Amino acid sequence: MGKKINVSSLLNAAMNDDMSPAETVKNLKAQRNEGTSPDINPGSSRSNSNFDEISNASISTHRNITATKEHPKIIGLEHLLAEENFSDRKEQFIFRLSQQCFDDYEELTRTVNYKLHKKLSRNDIMRKVLEHYHTNELEDLLRLLHNI
Known part of the structure; x- marks a missing residue:
């Protein structure tokens, strides 16, 4: 200036x-x-909108490429967060966590909301993780324990 x-x-x-x-x-x-x-004329505004479209497409493409090649666990997390497979209604569950576990879930929630552009609460993520464990891991563990 x-x-x-x-x-x-x-x-x-x-x-x-x-x-x-x-x-x-x-x-x-x-x-x-x-x-x-700058002076705005139809040619320059059209080129600016093309630039915006190209830059937005390249950002989303870059995000998808890095997520698929470098971080397959992030894809698994996105699938887990998108699931809504509850067998019945929600039940109230009050429990205590260690401070480290609580802080880790808080950080996970902030990071998911910021980086993956989701709007989730800490309790939603914890509920989905517990439901995932219940549907995928708990049955095998119970079967093994009953066979002992």
Whole structure:
């Protein structure tokens, strides 16, 4: 940006020169916006929208490529968070966690909400993790324990 303009001194000078303050303010706004706002014509706005589309597509493509190649566990987490396979109604379950476990779930919730653009609460994630364990791991564990 160019050099800074002292508006009060310019207004005082305009008042002393018998210029209208409204005209002076318009001139000041025009000077200020002269270097910052480009002229908008149909060709440039179309190219800007194309640039926005390309940049948005490349960001989402980059996110998908890194998630599939480098982090298959993130894909599993997204599938787990998308599941709604509850066999019956929700029951109230009050329990205590260690501080470290609680902090880890808090961090997981913040990270999922920010990085994966989801809107989940800590309790939703904990419930889904417990339901996943119940449906996939618990039956095998109970079968093994009964065979002992």
